[in-house]
Amino acid sequence: MSMPLLRRLALTTAFAAVMMIGAATGSARAAGPLTYDLKPTRIAPDTYVFEGSTKHFTRANGGNILNSGFIVTADGVIVIQTGPSRRYGEEMRAAIRKVTEKPIRKVFISNLHPDYWLGSQAFADVPIAALPGTIAGIQEEGSGIADNMYRLVGDWMRGTEVTVPTEPVYGSTVKFGDHRLRLIPLSGHTAADLMILDETTGVLFTGGVVFCDRTPTTPHATVADWLKELDAVDGLDIRLLVPNHGHIRSDKACVAQTRDWLTWLDGTLRHAVESGLDMAEALELPIPERFEVLDVLREEYRRSVAHLWPKIEQAALPRVN
Amino acid sequence: MKYALYQMGLAGAMIVVAGTAFAASSPSDPLNSVMWEALRDQYFAGAPVVFDNAVRVNAPAAAEDTRAVPVSVDATALGKVVEMVAIADLNPFPLVLRYHPGTAAPYIATRIKIQQATAVRGAARTADGVWHVSGVMVDAAGGGCSAPPASYAQKDWADHVGEVQARLWPADTDGVARLRLRIRHPNDTGLVDGIPAYFIETLQVEAQTPGGSAELAKIDSLEPVSENPVYSLDVRPPPDATALVLRGRDNQGGEIRATIPMPPPGARPAMRPAMSLKPADQPWSVGQ
Numbered sequence: 066m067s068m069p070l071l072r073r074l075a076l077t078t079a080f081a082a083v084m085m086i087g088a089a090t091g092s093a094r095a096a097g098p099l100t101y102d103l104k105p106t107r108i109a110p111d112t113y114v115f116e117g118s119t120k121h122f123t124r125a126n127g128g129n130i131l132n133s134g135f136i137v138t139a140d141g142v143i144v145i146q147t148g149p150s151r152r153y154g155e156e157m158r159a160a161i162r163k164v165t166e167k168p169i170r171k172v173f174i175s176n177l178h179p180d181y182w183l184g185s186q187a188f189a190d191v192p193i194a195a196l197p198g199t200i201a202g203i204q205e206e207g208s209g210i211a212d213n214m215y216r217l218v219g220d221w222m223r224g225t226e227v228t229v230p231t232e233p234v235y236g237s238t239v240k241f242g243d244h245r246l247r248l249i250p251l252s253g254h255t256a257a258d259l260m261i262l263d264e265t266t267g268v269l270f271t272g273g274v275v276f277c278d279r280t281p282t283t284p285h286a287t288v289a290d291w292l293k294e295l296d297a298v299d300g301l302d303i304r305l306l307v308p309n310h311g312h313i314r315s316d317k318a319c320v321a322q323t324r325d326w327l328t329w330l331d332g333t334l335r336h337a338v339e340s341g342l343d344m345a346e347a348l349e350l351p352i353p354e355r356f357e358v359l360d361v362l363r364e365e366y367r368r369s370v371a372h373l374w375p376k377i378e379q380a381a382l383p384r385v386n
Numbered sequence: 387m388k389y390a391l392y393q394m395g396l397a398g399a400m401i402v403v404a405g406t407a408f409a410a411s412s413p414s415d416p417l418n419s420v421m422w423e424a425l426r427d428q429y430f431a432g433a434p435v436v437f438d439n440a441v442r443v444n445a446p447a448a449a450e451d452t453r454a455v456p457v458s459v460d461a462t463a464l465g466k467v468v469e470m471v472a473i474a475d476l477n478p479f480p481l482v483l484r485y486h487p488g489t490a491a492p493y494i495a496t497r498i499k500i501q502q503a504t505a506v507r508g509a510a511r512t513a514d515g516v517w518h519v520s521g522v523m524v525d526a527a528g529g530g531c532s533a534p535p536a537s538y539a540q541k542d543w544a545d546h547v548g549e550v551q552a553r554l555w556p557a558d559t560d561g562v563a564r565l566r567l568r569i570r571h572p573n574d575t576g577l578v579d580g581i582p583a584y585f586i587e588t589l590q591v592e593a594q595t596p597g598g599s600a601e602l603a604k605i606d607s608l609e610p611v612s613e614n615p616v617y618s619l620d621v622r623p624p625p626d627a628t629a630l631v632l633r634g635r636d637n638q639g640g641e642i643r644a645t646i647p648m649p650p651p652g653a654r655p656a657m658r659p660a661m662s663l664k665p666a667d668q669p670w671s672v673g674q
Contacts, residue, residue: 216527284450341555341564341656343495343618345444345458364448371450378616382551382568386644 119279119360127221139242141170147184151225154184175272177202185228195230198257253291267304277311277319280365417505421475441520449526454612458495459508467492476504490603491620497612550644555656564656575609589634593627
C-alpha cells in the first residue's frame with residue numbers, strides 16, 4: 066500500500082517543483098518539460114518494475130498507470146511492456162541503461178491496450194514480440210488508440226507514433242541466458258493476452274489478466290473467457306505476481322479479487338437487464354462496499370456498462386416481428 | 387453539499403420568466419453552453435423556460451462509445467407532462483427526439499450519438515406551457531455523428547432493417563409498465579460522404595384491446611439517436627390490453643410494425659432504482 070502512495074507523493078512533489086521552475090524562469094511553457102521520473106524497483110533477482118499509478122489516464126500522470134518491467138539476463142535485457150508514449154519508452158530505456166550496460170535483447174507486449182505498447186518507438190531497433198492477435202489488433206485499432214491517448218493526456222504524447230510489434234510469438238518456453246521464460250497465450254481480458262512467467266525467479270507478469278486494487282477494464286473483454294484465464298493463473302506455481310495495473314503481491318489474492326469483481330459485474334448487469342432497468346439507470350447501480358479497495362471504481366464500472374450492456378441486452382430481448 | 391449549494395442557485399435561477407418579458411429575464415444556463423440561447427429560441431420558441439432538477443437527466447460524465455451514449459430523461463417528479471425533448475447542444479443536429487408521453491409516465495431512455503463534448507439536456511413541458519429543463523455535461527472523444535454505422539460492414543444489413551426486439555414488463559401497482567424496444571436500423575445522419583440520411587422518424591405504441599386500439603405514446607425520433615436504436619418507455623397499458631403494437635416509419639418511407647405480447651403470467655414488474663436514488667447520489671448532476 067505504501068509504495069504507490071509514496072510514488073504519488075513523489076510525483077506531486079516533482080510537479081510542484083517543475084511548476085515553480087517554470088514560474089521562476091518565466092518560461093513560455095507553463096508546466097516545463099514533462100517527465101515520468103521513472104525509478105526501477107528491484108522485485109526479484111535480475112528483475113525490475115517501474116510501478117505506475119492506479120488511476121485512469123490523465124494529463125497529470127501522462128498515462129503512467131502501468132507496471133512495466135525488465136529482466137537483466139546474461140543474454141541481454143528483456144523488456145515487458147513499453148508504456149503509454151514515446152516519451153515513456155525513451156525514459157524507460159534510459160532508466161534501464163542506468164541499471165545495466167547490457168543491450169536490450171527483446172521486448173514483449175502483452176496486449177493491444179495503449180499503455181502496453183505506445184512506447185515501442187524507443188525500442189524500434191530490437192525485436193518487439195507479441196501474440197498474433199495483439200499484432201492484428203494494433204494494426205487495426207492502433208491509430209485510433211493513439212489518437213485517443215493524445216486527447217486524454219495531451220503533450221505527453223508528443224512525437225508518439227504507432228509502432229507495430231515485429232515478431233509474432235506463441236505459447237512456448239524460451240531461454241534468455243539463465244532465465245527460462247514461459248510465454249502463456251490466453252484470451253478474455255482482450256482477444257490476445259500474453260502472460261510471462263519467469264520460471265527461474267517465479268515472477269509472473271500477468272499483463273491485463275489480473276488487476277490488483279485497481280478496477281479491471283473491459284473494452285475488449287469477454288468475461289466468461291477472462292474467468293478461465295484466472296483459473297489458469299491459479300494453476301501456476303509463482304512467487305510474485307506483477308499485474309499490469311495495481312499492486313505487486315507475493316500471493317494470489319488479486320486473482321480472487323479480479324474474479325470477484327468480474328463475477329459481480331457480469332451478474333449484476335445481467336440481472337439489471339432482466340429486471341427491465343435501462344442502461345442509463347444501470348450506470349448508477351450501487352457497488353458493494355468490498356470493492357471500495359479498487360481504485361477508479363465508479364468510473365471503470367460505468368465504462369464497463371458501456372462495453373458489456375448492449376450485448377447482454379440484445380441477447381435478452383426476444384424478436385417480435 | 388455541492389448539490390445543496392447548487393439547489394440554492396437553482397432556486398435563484400427559477401425566479402422567472404413569463405410571457406413577453408421572457409427574452410430579457412430568461413434564466414442563465416447552469417451548464418454554460420454557448421448554444422443555449424440559440425437552442426432555446428429554436429426549440430422552445432417564446433415559451434417560458436425554467437431550469438429544474440425535477441427533470442432528471444442520466445448520462446455518463448464521459449462517453450465511452452460516442453455512437454451510443456445512454457441517456458435517460460425522467461420527468462415523473464413533475465406529474466403530468468405533455469411533451470418532452472432531448473437535446474445535445476453541440477451536435478450537428480442538436481434535437482435528439484421529441485416524446486409525446488400520452489398516457490405513459492414522462493420517462494424516456496435511449497442511446498445517442500454525440501459529435502464532441504457537449505451539454506445533454508432533457509426538457510419537459512407541463513400543461514401550463516412551461517418547459518422544465520435540466521441536463522448534464524458529457525465529455526467525448528468525438529465523431530459519433532459523422533462515423534459510418536457499423537451496420538454497413540455487414541453485407542446483409544438491408545435484409546434486417548426494421549426487425550424489432552421488444553419486451554414488456556408487467557405493470558406495477560401504479561399501472562406503469564416498462565417497455566423496451568430495439569429496432570435494427572442504420573439510423574444514419576447523412577453526414578457521412580455518399581451515405582444519405584436514413585433514420586427512423588416516428589414510432590407509436592398502441593394497445594390492442596377487445597374494443598379496438600388506443601395510442602399510448604409517440605416518439606418523433608431524429609438523426610442523433612444511435613444505430614439500432616433502443617428505447618425504454620414506461621407505458622400504461624389498459625387492463626384489458628391483449629398486446630401492444632409498435633408502428634413506425636423512417637425518412638425513406640420504410641414501415642416498422644411489430645406486435646409485442648403481454649408479459650407471461652408470473653413475470654415481475656421492472657426494477658426502478660431511479661425512484662429510490664436521491665439526487666445527491668447523482669454527483670454529475672447539473673452544476674458540476
